[in-house]
Amino acid sequence: MTVYDELVARGLIAQVTDEEEIKELVNNGKAVFYIGFDPTADSLHVGHFMALCLMKRLQIAGNKPIALIGGGTAMIGDPTGRTDMRQMLTPETIQHNVECIKKQMSRFIDFSDDKALLVNNADWLMDLNYVEVLREVGPHFSVNRMLTHECYKQRMERGLTFLEFNYMIMQSYDFYELFQKYGCNMQFGGDDQWANMLGGTELIRRKLGKDAYAMTITLLLNSEGKKMGKTQSGAVWLDPNKTSPFDFYQYWRNVADSDVLKCIRMLTFLPLEEIDKMNDWEGAQLNTAKEILAFELTKLVHGEEEAKKAQEGARALFSSGNAANMPTATLAETDFKDGSIDILGLLVASGLAASRSEARRAVEQGGVSVDGEKITDTFASFTPDDFKEAKVVKKGKKNFRKVEM
Known part of the structure; x- marks a missing residue:
């Protein structure tokens, strides 16, 4: 099975541009791809988890990830999926969040020996000249076409600020800049980002006459299931000081029966052959599948020792009320x-x-x-x-x- 075929088999691919070209790049380790992360908090959460796992999976296959921290775009805010304007953050808060996120990403991505890059779009967006951007980028975007995209349509009735209207242009410019600086030829994102991603591929093709590609992943924790990633006490963070390894384990241990195998396919690195054997599991067997899911993901985020503690604590709690290893x-x-x-x-x-x-x-x-x-x-x-x-x-x-x- 090729790398691309495995992504499809795991249910990760929602839509792509130029599928045959993407297959060629991904399967032969020639993809230099980026995924963006807006630093709206000082920790990543499970909504980012699938993107990190995908980056790890593709890096193992020889492709080069670029983790793009949106220090610049965070100054504007993405209107996608929102009914009101995102709260503006101060430059100091954004910088603090950027530093925290950098540390977390290193648990998933190997940045040594130029195997991956971590860049901040504030490095180019904050120095742009407004008139130059209008002249260089503006002619390649149709306002009529932009307003047909769902990310803007859903905000038109409530009011869409000109500030937020520029987000698509800024994200498109990111891809354009990464293409020229680092040879980035592919961008990944959630399927709710499709319009923004197409803007980037079109900008490169029109301005440079070269090909670049876009691929969206079906984000179970973002586009497909926005209710996930939340517990009764708040968001599920990757930072152990915000969400303990025990609570992280418990979150995955308690996913719905209908979601457990989907999560195992999308998020774990277990072989597909092993996962396929679980297809007919039901009843108590699904609880076993949930334990497998919770252990594998806790191990990935917090390490095997913490995963074992969390698993032992959860089992003891439900069997005898023992509080060992409980947060x-x-x-x-x-x-x-x-x-x-x-x-x-x-x-x-x-x-x-x-x-x-x-x-x-x-x-x-x-x-x-x-x-x-x-x-x-x-x-x-x-x-x-x-x-x-x-x-x-x-x-x-x-x-x-x-x-x-």
């Missing part, structure tokens, strides 16, 4: 008011709820317990002495914390 929250003296902390404050302090109102709803709906005892009184409180021995606090069926002083 831990440590209460401080300041968490106690007048010598006690109520259940709502406990849920917030432990990270199981983002706010007291969210915590109140969880208690009122009967989804909270402490050491196996359901808590239904929103005024229930605890003293520091109650935490001389750690307590297991549970919210819903899948969210746990070992809470201690």
Whole structure:
């Protein structure tokens, strides 16, 4: 099976330009491709996970990835999939986020010996002269055609700012710049980015008379399933300080039955032959498949040791309530008011709820317990002495914390 055929078999390809040319490049290790990451936070999350796995997969096959950090485009914000304008970030915040993301990417991509590049589009976008851009790029974009793209159509009724309208041009210019500077001949992205990606390929062909290609991947965690990547307590981050390895494992351990094999195909590096044997699995076997998925992805992001800890902790938790290897929250003296902390404050302090109102709803709906005892009184409180021995606090069926002083 060729590299391209495997991408198709894993369900990764949504649409491509010039398929035969793309096959030739990818299968023979001649693709120099880029995927963009906007630094809107100081950590990547599971929405970026498939792109990182794809870059790793293609690099193993001899192709060269370029990880493009959108330090420049983040100053504008992508209107795709949004009903309102994205919050603007300060240059200082963007730079901080860029540095954090660089470190995370190194776990997936080998940047040694020029095997991959990591570049920031702020290096060229921030120095562009507006009039020069209008003259150099503007004639190659039809406003009428741009307005037919879904990324703009869905915003027309609510209002589309001229700032955001320029995002497609900026992303297209990125490909044009990468083509000239680094020989980048292919761009990858989610299928909701198709219009922006076509803009780049057309700009190169019209200005330079050369071929460049675009391929979109069916992003299970982005375009195809936007509900994924979220838990009851917020986004699922790749940074262990934001989402613990245990919570990361639990997120994948609890995917829907209908999604588990799809996730295994798209995200893990297990052989397809091994995955195909799971096609007829059902019932308890699907739980085994979920454990395989959770372990493989936690190992990829956090290392094998953390993956084993998370798996052992999850198994112990569900078999006997043992809190070993469960994520831990440590209460401080300041968490106690007048010598006690109520259940709502406990849920917030432990990270199981983002706010007291969210915590109140969880208690009122009967989804909270402490050491196996359901808590239904929103005024229930605890003293520091109650935490001389750690307590297991549970919210819903899948969210746990070992809470201690």
